[in-house]
Amino acid sequence: MTPDSIPRLARGMKLREDKARAQWVVLGPERMFVPDEIALEILRLLDGSRSLGAIADTLATRYAAPHDEILADIAALLDDLAAKGVVTA
Incomplete structure (x- = not known):
């Protein structure tokens, strides 16, 4: 993912x-993830309008x-979650 x-x-x-x-948990079809505190802070900011x-x-x-x-850490986390089908951009 890029900054944009x-x-x-x-x-x-x-x-x-x-x-x-x-x-807190991330629920999806037939799966569940328990994010750690850092991932939770990031996931709470995913509103579909913020870059x-x-x-x-x-x-x-x-x-x-x-x-x-921070940008590098977030990008790495979101790339990993995108590979698992949890997030998209």
Whole structure:
């Protein structure tokens, strides 16, 4: 994904809070993922209108971290999730 890509959850995938387990999960047809805290922060920002660059800007500001590092980490995570069919751009 590039900084101009607009990532979103793939069709059929949903981010939901599982109150019984007290954790967030990504649900899809016949599968479920439990994101770690970092992935959850990123997934919460996937609204289908923000670019990868805008998401990196938000997180870099929120955590006072280097933008380029954040962008590279987000791109790697989303590329991995795209390969698994969880996100699309």
